[in-house]
Amino acid sequence: MYTRKKNIFVRMSENVNVQKALGVILPVLLGIVIFVLWQTQVIHKIFHVDVFTLPLPTRIVSIMIDNISDILINTKATVFAAAIGLLIGSVIGYVIAWVADRWKGFGSGGLIIVTAFNAIPIVALAPVMTNWTRDVSPDASVRSMVSKILVVMIVSIASMSINAYRGLTELKPYAMDMMTSYAAKRREVFWKLQFPNSVPYIFTALRVSAPNSVISAIVAEYFAEYIIGVGRQIRENIVLAQYSTAWAYILTACIIGIVFYVVLMIVEAIILKHRK
Amino acid sequence: MEERMNSKDVQIHINHVGMTFKDNKGNDMEALKDINLDIKKGEFISLLGPSGCGKTTLLRIIADLLKPTKGSVRIDGMMPREIRMQQKFGIVFQSPVLLDWRTVRKNIELPLEIMHYDAQRLPERSAEMLKLVGLEEFANHYPKQLSGGMQQRVGIARALGIEPELLLMDEPFSALDEFTKEKLHVDMLDIWEKTNKTIIFVTHNIQEAVFLSNRICVLSPHPGRLSAVVDVDLPKKRTLDIRDTLHFSELVAKVRNSFEGGSL
Incomplete structure (x- = not known):
């Protein structure tokens, strides 16, 4: 043929x-x-831009190398705010999902409110948080860190609560009947069926909220009282028309976002190895 | 139609069971009407009928996954709920319902963990069950690595692992291809012989019911009711070629003709 x-x-x-x-x-x-x-x-x-406002890549990299110790200090502050905010927000989001599943009456209504919170832009949220945390500590660096963490936290809650709710409720057909037939207690149903079922959904939420947490931390830094963090350095250097340094921090912000995402992908690949 | 027998042999006593659902317009929908049936210990009994005849509903009532709106069920003199709380039901569903994050062995151990089975004897017990269904080599595989037939066999092993009083099977092989199904039919008879469990098997396949069971309860729809009970007087030890005998064909014809309103 x-x-x-x-x-x-x-x-x-x-x-x-x-x-x-x-x-x-x-x-x-x-x-x-x-x-x-x-x-x-x-x-x-x-x-139609000049090399002063948009510096050449080689120039940006050489500025990064020259200022590496400053960049690391600011990176640490931003990563700390993003990571802690992401962690606390995700835990709160998961608890909200659990409550919504446990008490069905609260369920959909509660989740809608959480989603509505998510629609508030970070630029609106950040100054409010800075104002709220005025009396948290006499130390400006602590006050600012708390307000940044709060912003990241609020942004992380919604995606986790919505995805985790799906993870807790979208079970295989008959899975609940099976647990009922074993006379499993509510605690056993959660730990042996619902929680493991929700793990891939937790990663779905983190895929959205991990890069988001970096962006939120950076925007929150614009409005923070204490001058530290990658976001704050971008703003300060643009104000001072030091565009090369500003671009060095913009590149740093990109790298942090990518690192967050890659770390997440690696952890996900390890944990969900057998589910594919 | 009633099916009663000498009370001391009876393990399951189904007494005037009726089930009425509300449909989405709020009208009453009678799924089961006045079911009376006695089942002996060690029987392999099929609930056979077309879709909508209430066979799965009846199985779920026996398993205490549904409460009947009329009548009652007694198993060894107890309420289904008591039997369920004592973890004496082994159920095989239409799909295997394996947990993807657990290995085959761990899936079989799931109900045993919930029962607080002696942790030291767990591996021994699951190995024994894997041997019964012929999947020893797959103990450490994950469900996604197995074929549909193998997954359903894991489901059967899991149901039998808890030493149930009763094995309830809800169209367990309906999603499998003919070849796998035949193999599992033979395996099922082998398991029945080895374990001597009472098995209630829901199916819409007449040949399957005749080949597996020693008694067939024929249910007719609208409303779901017991229209005939057919004794299958084939030897307990059966091979696939029994289906080629005249007697097998006669039994199939007898069951088919017992549906109310003639053949289906």
Whole structure:
């Protein structure tokens, strides 16, 4: 029988290994293209900007290297606010989901209120939190940290409570009947069925809220009293027209966001290894 | 139609059981009407009928997953709820309901953990059950790595692991292909012989019911009612080729003709 030989590109694109490799190669290529266009000032010509407001990549990197100790101090403050806020917010979100499942009457109504909270923009939230935390501590650095954590926390609650609620309630058909037939207690149903079932949903929530927590911490820093953090440095340096330094901190912010996401992906891959 | 027998042999006594649901317009929907049935210890009994005949509803009432609106069920003289609280029901559902995050062995141990079974003897007990269903080599596999037939066998092993008084099976093989189904039919008869459990088996497949059971309760729909009880006088030890005998065909025909309103 005569079969038409497929063209080499079609055959290659059907190969699984080629597909996997392309998933890495294509984004890297795009990055290189952008870098080249940026470094050769093609981007500057297209968008009519000068090298002062949009410094060249090599210049940004050299500023980062020169200021590495300052950058690390500010990174630490931002990462701390983002991580702690994310942790506390996620735990609160999970507890809300648990309550919504445990007392069904509260359920959907409570979750709608939580979602509504999520719609408040961070720029509106941050000054309110700074004002609220005025009397928390005589130390401005502590006050600011608490207000930043509160902002991140509120932003993290909604995505966790909605996803965790699904994780607690979207069970396999008959799973609840099965537990009932074993005369399982409510505590056993939770720990042996509902909680493990909700774990993939926890990761779904974190995929959204982990990068969000970094952005929220940075925006909250704009409004914070105490001058520290990656976000605050971006603002301060733009105000002082030190665009190269500002861009060094913008790049730092990107790196923090990516690191948060990658760490999450690795943890997820380990924990959910057998579920795929 | 009533099916009564000498009271001392009876394990399950179903007495005037009726079940009425409300449909979404608020009208009454009679799923079961006046079911009377006695089941002996060690029987393999099938509840057979088309969809809507209430066979699953009746099984769920026996298992105390539903409360009947009329009548009562007694198992060894006790309420179904008491039997359930003593963890004496082994149920196999339409889907295997395995927990994806537990290995096959851990899935079988789940009800035993809930029963506070002696932790030291757990591995021994689950290994024994795996052997019974022929899955010893798959103890440490995860459910997603198994075929549908193997998953359902894990479900059967899990149900039997708790030494149930009663094994209740709700169309357990309906989602499987013919070849897997045949294999599991033979396995099921083997398990029944080895364990001597009372088995209540819900199905809509006449051949399956005749091949497996020693008695078939034929249910007819609208409202769900017991329209006939057919004794299957085939030898207890059966092989697949028994289905090619004339007697098997006659039994299938007899069951088919026993549905109210003629053949289906």
